[in-house]
Structure formats: structure tokens, C-alpha cells
Amino acid sequence: MENRTFAVANSPHVHDNSSIQKIMWNVFLALIPATFVSVYAFGFQAARVIAVSTIAAVVFEYIALLFMKRDWRACFDGSAAVTGLLLGLTLPSNISTGIILIGSFVAIIIAKQVFGGLGHNPFNPALTARVFLLIAFPGPLTTWPLPRGLENASKFMGVATTKVADAVTTATPLGAIKQNAVQAMPNININDLVFGLQTPGSIGEISALALLLGGIWLLYKKIITWHIPVAVIASVGFVALITWRIDPKHYADPFFHFFAGGLFIGAFFMATDYVTAPIFSTGKLIYGAGVGLLTIIIRLWGGYPEGISFAILIMNAVTPLLDRWTVPKPFGFQKVRSKS
Amino acid sequence: MSKAKTFKGGIHPSYNKDLSSKAETRELPLPAEVIIPLSMHIGAPAKCLVKRGDLVKTGQVIGEAGGFISAPVHASISGKVKAVQPVEHPMGKRLEAVIIEGDGKDEWIELAPVENPLGADKETLLNAIKAAGIVGMGGATFPSNVKLSPPANKPIDFVILNGAECEPYLTADHRIMLEKAEYIVKGLEIAARILNVKKLFIGIEVNKPDAIKVMRKALGKKGTVVPLEVKYPQGSEKQLISAITGREVPPKNLPMEVGAVVFNVGTAYAIYDAVYNGKPLLSRIVTVTGRGVKKPGNFQVRIGTSVAEVVEFSGGYNDNARQLILGGPMMGRSVATDGVPIIKGTGGILVLPEKEMVTDSYSACIRCGRCIKACPNRLNPQLLGSMIPMGLYDRIEELGIKESVLDYCFECGSCTYVCPAGRPLVQFFQLAKVYFRTKKSK
Numbered sequence: 001m002e003n004r005t006f007a008v009a010n011s012p013h014v015h016d017n018s019s020i021q022k023i024m025w026n027v028f029l030a031l032i033p034a035t036f037v038s039v040y041a042f043g044f045q046a047a048r049v050i051a052v053s054t055i056a057a058v059v060f061e062y063i064a065l066l067f068m069k070r071d072w073r074a075c076f077d078g079s080a081a082v083t084g085l086l087l088g089l090t091l092p093s094n095i096s097t098g099i100i101l102i103g104s105f106v107a108i109i110i111a112k113q114v115f116g117g118l119g120h121n122p123f124n125p126a127l128t129a130r131v132f133l134l135i136a137f138p139g140p141l142t143t144w145p146l147p148r149g150l151e152n153a154s155k156f157m158g159v160a161t162t163k164v165a166d167a168v169t170t171a172t173p174l175g176a177i178k179q180n181a182v183q184a185m186p187n188i189n190i191n192d193l194v195f196g197l198q199t200p201g202s203i204g205e206i207s208a209l210a211l212l213l214g215g216i217w218l219l220y221k222k223i224i225t226w227h228i229p230v231a232v233i234a235s236v237g238f239v240a241l242i243t244w245r246i247d248p249k250h251y252a253d254p255f256f257h258f259f260a261g262g263l264f265i266g267a268f269f270m271a272t273d274y275v276t277a278p279i280f281s282t283g284k285l286i287y288g289a290g291v292g293l294l295t296i297i298i299r300l301w302g303g304y305p306e307g308i309s310f311a312i313l314i315m316n317a318v319t320p321l322l323d324r325w326t327v328p329k330p331f332g333f334q335k336v337r338s339k340s
Numbered sequence: 341m342s343k344a345k346t347f348k349g350g351i352h353p354s355y356n357k358d359l360s361s362k363a364e365t366r367e368l369p370l371p372a373e374v375i376i377p378l379s380m381h382i383g384a385p386a387k388c389l390v391k392r393g394d395l396v397k398t399g400q401v402i403g404e405a406g407g408f409i410s411a412p413v414h415a416s417i418s419g420k421v422k423a424v425q426p427v428e429h430p431m432g433k434r435l436e437a438v439i440i441e442g443d444g445k446d447e448w449i450e451l452a453p454v455e456n457p458l459g460a461d462k463e464t465l466l467n468a469i470k471a472a473g474i475v476g477m478g479g480a481t482f483p484s485n486v487k488l489s490p491p492a493n494k495p496i497d498f499v500i501l502n503g504a505e506c507e508p509y510l511t512a513d514h515r516i517m518l519e520k521a522e523y524i525v526k527g528l529e530i531a532a533r534i535l536n537v538k539k540l541f542i543g544i545e546v547n548k549p550d551a552i553k554v555m556r557k558a559l560g561k562k563g564t565v566v567p568l569e570v571k572y573p574q575g576s577e578k579q580l581i582s583a584i585t586g587r588e589v590p591p592k593n594l595p596m597e598v599g600a601v602v603f604n605v606g607t608a609y610a611i612y613d614a615v616y617n618g619k620p621l622l623s624r625i626v627t628v629t630g631r632g633v634k635k636p637g638n639f640q641v642r643i644g645t646s647v648a649e650v651v652e653f654s655g656g657y658n659d660n661a662r663q664l665i666l667g668g669p670m671m672g673r674s675v676a677t678d679g680v681p682i683i684k685g686t687g688g689i690l691v692l693p694e695k696e697m698v699t700d701s702y703s704a705c706i707r708c709g710r711c712i713k714a715c716p717n718r719l720n721p722q723l724l725g726s727m728i729p730m731g732l733y734d735r736i737e738e739l740g741i742k743e744s745v746l747d748y749c750f751e752c753g754s755c756t757y758v759c760p761a762g763r764p765l766v767q768f769f770q771l772a773k774v775y776f777r778t779k780k781s782k
Contacts, residue, residue, distance in 0.1 A: 003648055003679040004657065006664040007697065010767045012753030013669040013690075014353055014508065015698045018760040020706055074703070119704035119761075279709045279722060323723075330748045331717035332578065332588040 089204020
């Protein structure tokens with residue numbers, strides 16, 4: 001009998017058909033509800049910010065890959081698009097296109113490709129860029145236009161608004177209580193924070209509900225685990241609860257801290273970034289708790305109204321250490337019967 | 341039914357068992373020629389006892405055990421020794437083998453069954469099993485008589501039969517449980533008698549409810565059939581022991597370290613055959629399956645029959661057949677030619693079409709952690725898989741607790757199966773293992 005020849009390969013000979021592309025585009029998809037809310041609330045300006053930051057991130061990725069003589073098609077793997085989208089969602093809607101481009105450049109080139117590209121960056125690229133912009137352009141990064149329906153309000157949460165060239169701007173809810181808690185707090189409307197349609201803020205952080213929807217999608221698709229988001233939100237809630245019980249006149253209640261600011265986008269989408277978060281479950285819990293504690297400490301007693309960007313970047317630096325400390329004991333390690 | 345037992349970690353691949361699980365085992369016609377490698381087991385190769393031109397009978401010893409951990413090999417057909425030479429071995433090397441040209445008569449040696457097996461003494465039973473050349477038929481091919489002779493300081497508490505058959509596609513164990521249940525139980529009783537053990541278990545994944553039913557009936561009150569969760573690698577010996585007894589076997593140790601001995605259900609049948617009928621291990625059930633063959637099925641095949649002949653009898657290849665795997669898709673070996681023989685550990689012939697082959701391109705690790713969740717041995721394939729391609733072998737040694745972390749890995753492939761970057765993690769680990777082996781031997 002004539003013998004047939006075959007192609008050979010190393011085992012295993014089957015694969016679950018998962019891919020980095022599928023994961024990244026699922027994350028992108030999970031951000032779509034928040035994107036829709038922001039475009040509804042802030043109109044064309046929000047769409048402009050998101051489009052510029054996303055497209056610029058992919059273009060910078062393409063340039064970097066070409067420059068490093070790598071496969072340029074990897075710029076479509078979704079990771080650059082997610083970074084760009086996340087960056088866009090953390091900016092105010094009236095920010096100038098130039099600043100967005102600088103942000104995308106910092107995110108993709110400085111924070112990601114310089115370290116070796118996908119999988120090698122020690123810090124979350126979108127957050128690195130956002131914090132860079134916040135420090136480099138403090139004015140534009142803390143000017144928040146009022147959303148649809150409130151365009152000409154003279155007060156938001158008891159704090160006076162400011163009229164600038166083309167919009168009326170104000171503080172975010174976190175900014176308002178930072179400036180004057182006693183005046184702002186009676187005017188908090190939790191519903192506005194949850195739905196996000198009537199709240200100034202970074203374009204993507206305003207609707208806690210839309211972000212939660214995306215977060216649940218990621219959990220359902222098993223792209224993220226519950227450890228990090230739960231640890232972040234629980235530790236923020238824990239400190240907020242204590243301070244609020246002690247002095248409810250000056251400290252907002254835990255629900256306010258949950259739904260105001262960037263807690264949800266941070267907890268579900270930024271802190272869970274694979275590359276920069278710990279890999280073991282125990283490490284994830286410690287890391288999440290660290291992010292939550294630093295966030296609430298900055299919010300309550302720091303110089304900035306919101307601290308989740310800093311909190312996540314600081315904890316990113318702790319990730320390698322947590323990965324070393326939380327290695328589980330391998331199978332059969334402990335239960336060795338008497339060595340004879 | 342109580343809740344199915346399992347271990348931590350593991351994966352849920354597509355099982356594809358329906359292709360062949362309903363097909364009754366059919367006996368393959370006597371092959372015209374067999375190729376019997378002298379190494380069909382873990383341990384020292386057998387020492388060849390025949391030379392070119394010798395006439396042999398079915399069942400005749402043609403190679404004697406080459407050491408303590410070794411097993412004899414037998415002629416699986418009667419005929420003339422055509423050659424003793426290295427051949428393409430299923431393990432991917434060229435190894436010494438005896439090629440027998442059949443005379444078509446299948447003349448057997450005189451068989452010497454053990455009389456009154458359940459009353460016989462331990463030595464007699466053990467010798468019968470040793471002489472029959474029985475090795476683990478689940479694929480690891482560890483000589484059974486060694487498992488059955490633990491040192492006196494290692495008391496055995498459990499004998500477990502492995503009917504998990506967690507490898508996708510394969511149905512050989514499933515069929516043998518359905519078709520030979522009572523004999524499997526007899527083999528188990530012999531093993532229990534030799535080891536003087538009362539606690540007997542048969543572990544079966546719950547995707548084989550018919551096998552669970554049949555084995556329960558056959559086993560009766562002599563032991564317990566344990567339904568196991570359908571998860572890969574549930575049938576890995578150490579994972580099986582952990583699921584059933586809660587005990588974890590340390591790396592580089594045998595199950596006897598925690599008082600357990602495990603046999604594949606096929607091995608239990610071979611033990612029965614050796615003791616009750618005096619027959620050496622001359623044939624086994626092989627599943628022919630995959631979308632690269634016309635008619636998947638299960639076949640009783642003489643050891644040494646070429647893969648080509650088995651596939652031909654089953655109905656032949658489809659035109660799209662592109663990859664030939666001996667064993668299951670997770671740990672089976674991809675071979676270049678179907679001229680290789682069926683050996684004692686070959687439970688399946690899996691033929692995949694081109695479009696089902698896994699691509700070999702991969703990208704950087706994104707640290708998603710899926711490999712860590714999948715690893716049944718709680719290792720960190722992510723870290724190892726990043727270090728090895730960079731050649732950071734010394735750093736791997738630092739990770740070791742007492743043993744090298746790589747000693748824990750048995751290459752089940754779970755990490756590689758779930759890796760979204762498509763990284764060939766198992767291949768990296770094999771590479772590192774070779775590095776450490778050669779370093780040690782220097």
C-alpha cells in the first residue's frame with residue numbers, strides 16, 4: 001500500500017478560536033453604549049473628540065509598526081482603537097483637536113510602542129496620555145461644557161457656571177463638592193449621575209448605567225473577571241460610607257461616589273487592562289482595593305476632584321510586585337506525604 | 341445522581357465524540373504484515389529475541405523486558421520475521437522494530453491461563469500480567485506490573501479505573517466499557533487482589549451516561565462508579581485522583597505516593613485477558629475519527645498493524661485529509677506518514693482536514709490570564725511562555741520552589757488551547773525541558 005504523507009504540527013491540534021482581535025473588538029463594543037450617551041448629551045463635539053482620538057490612535061499605531069518593520073496589519077487588531085476610544089472618552093467635549101492628537105500620540109507612541117508594543121507596556125496607554133494632558137494642559141482638561149438641555153443654566157449643583165466663548169462650562173459633580181460641599185450636596189440628583197444625561201464631565205464617564213452595561217457584557221463574555229471591578233468599587237464604597245457616616249455635611253454618600261466621576265469606566269475598562277493589571281486572582285483583589293483606596297483618598301483629601309487615573313497608574317507600577325507575591329502553589333505542592 | 345466530581349482548572353473543548361461513539365467495535369482482518377517496535381512503553385526498550393527468518397507464532401515473546409521499568413513484546417500474528425530494523429515510530433523517532441510477514445494462519449502459542457484467579461496468590465497473578473506485556477493503554481504506556489508492585493512502605497488505599505476519556509474525539513474507552521464491562525470489573529478485581537485494596541472506583545465523565553449505567557451494573561457492590569464533570573484533562577491520572585480522593589500527587593512522583601493506583605479501563609480488560617485467558621497484549625481498540633476520514637468508527641486492531649491499513653478498512657480518507665494524529669487532538673502526536681504501526685498506547689487515529697488545522701502564527705502575550713485559569717496544575721504558563729522564547733532559562737530555575745516548575749507540566753495543552761494570541765506554549769515548555777535535560781546530562 002502506498003503510504004500517504006501528512007502535515008505535522010505540535011500538540012494541541014485544536015484551538016478555541018479565541019483571538020486578540022475578538023477580545024479587543026468586544027471591549028470596543030462594550031464601550032459603545034457610553035459613547036452613544038455622550039454623543040447624545042454633548043452632540044457633535046463629543047463625536048468629534050471620539051473619532052479624532054480613535055482614528056489618530058490607529059494611525060499612530062500603523063506608523064509605529066511600519067517604522068519598527070513589524071506587520072502593519074496589527075494596527076487593526078483593535079487594541080489601538082480601544083486605547084484611542086478610551087482616551088477620547090476621558091476628555092471634555094470641547095477640547096481642541098490638537099490636544100487630542102497629542103494625547104493619541106502619547107498613548108500609542110510613548111506609552112505603548114516605545115516599550116515594545118502590545119503586551120509590553122507597563123502603564124495603561126490611555127490613562128498615561130490622559131494624565132499627561134491633564135498636567136500639560138490643565139485649563140482645557142478641566143473645562144466642562146454643560147450637556148444638552150442645560151446649555152444655559154446659571155448654576156449646576158449649586159455652583160455657578162461660567163460663560164466661555166462657545167459654551168457654558170461648570171465643574172463636574174466631583175468638582176462641585178470639592179469646591180463647596182455644603183452648597184453642592186443638597187443639589188445632587190443620583191438619577192442624573194446614573195443616566196448621565198444631565199451631568200457635565202468627561203464625555204464617556206457621565207453615564208454610570210451605560211458603562212455598567214458594557215462592564216456586564218465584558219463579564220458575560222468572560223473577557224474580564226469580577227475581581228478588579230468589585231474590589232475597586234467596594235473599597236471606594238467602604239471609605240465613602242465611613243466618612244459619610246461621620247460627617248454627612250461635608251462628605252457625600254457612597255452612591256454619589258459610585259456614580260460620579262470616572263469610577264465605572266476606570267473600574268471596568270481601565271483597571272482591568274490585561275497588560276497592566278495583575279494576573280492572579282489574589283493579586284487582582286489587592287490591586288483593585290489599592291485602586292479604590294487611592295481614588296477615594298484623592299477625591300476626599302487630594303488636590304484633584306477625581307483621582308482614578310492616578311490611582312490606576314500608581315497601581316500599574318505595583319503590578320509586577322503583586323504578580324510575584326501572589327503566585328499560587330502548584331498542584332501537588334502541599335500535600336506531600338511523609339518523605340521516606 | 342450526585343454532583344459530578346472534578347479538579348480545578350481545565351478547559352471545555354468541542355468533544356466531537358458523536359462521530360464514532362455509536363459505532364460498535366469491529367475486528368480488523370488479520371494484517372499481512374506487522375511492525376512491532378521493541379519500545380512501546382515508558383522505560384527501557386525490550387531486548388530482541390528473534391532474528392531475520394525466524395518463524396513465530398501469535399503470542400510468542402519476541403522481545404523480553406529490558407529492565408525493571410520495561411515490558412516484553414509479543415508477535416501479534418504468526419509468520420516469518422522479515423527484518424529487525426529501525427522504523428518510523430509513532431513517537432516521531434526511528435526506533436528498532438521486528439517486522440513480521442504473516443502466514444495468514446494466526447497460529448497461537450499454547451496459552452496458560454491462571455487457574456482460579458480469585459484464589460491465586462499474588463506472585464502468580466503478577467507474573468501473568470508481567471509476561472503479557474501489559475502497559476497503560478490510556479497512552480502513557482507505563483508497565484502495569486510495576487504499578488502493581490509498590491514498595492512495602494507505600495501502602496495503597498485506592499484502585500481507580502480511568503474511564504474519563506477526556507480527550508476529544510476518542511471513543512475507544514467508551515466502547516470497551518459498553519462492550520466488555522464485566523471483564524473490566526474482573527480485571528479490576530485482580531488488581532485489587534494483588535494490591536490487597538478494598539476501595540475500588542471507576543471514574544467516568546458524565547457525557548457517557550450509558551457507560552456509567554453499564555459499569556454500575558457490572559461493578560455492583562464491589563466498588564463505586566464516580567461520575568466526573570466533563571472537562572479536559574479530567575482523565576489525567578493526577579487530576580482524576582484529585583477529583584475522586586482529594587489527594588494531590590506531587591510532581592515527579594507516582595500515584596502510589598498518595599496511596600492510589602490508576603488503570604485505564606482498557607488496561608483492566610488486558611489484565612483480565614492475561615489472567616483468565618493467558619493471552620498477552622496483542623490487540624487493542626482504536627478509534628478512527630475526524631472529518632478527514634469517510635467513516636469514523638472503533639476497531640479491534642492487532643498491535644503492529646499499520647495506520648494506513650486501519651484507515652483503509654474503516655472506509656478510507658476523505659480527499660481533504662491533511663493531518664494525521666495518533667491519539668486525541670490535545671496530546672496526540674501528529675505524524676508525517678500513515679506507515680507507522682499501531683502500538684500499545686495508540687487509542688485513536690484522528691485525521692483532520694486542512695481547514696481544521698491550527699495556524700502556526702502567533703503574536704505577543706497580552707497577559708489575559710486564560711492560560712493560568714486553564715492550567716490543571718496551577719502553573720503560570722504566561723510567565724514561562726514569555727521567558728522561554730527570550731532564553732531566560734536561569735530565571736525559570738529561580739521560579740522553582742524545590743523542583744523545577746516545569747516538572748509540574750505534563751503538556752496537556754490546555755494553556756495553548758485557550759491562548760488568544762495563539763502562542764505555542766506547550767512547544768516552549770518542551771523546548772525548555774530539553775534544555776534542562778541536556779544541561780543536567782552534561
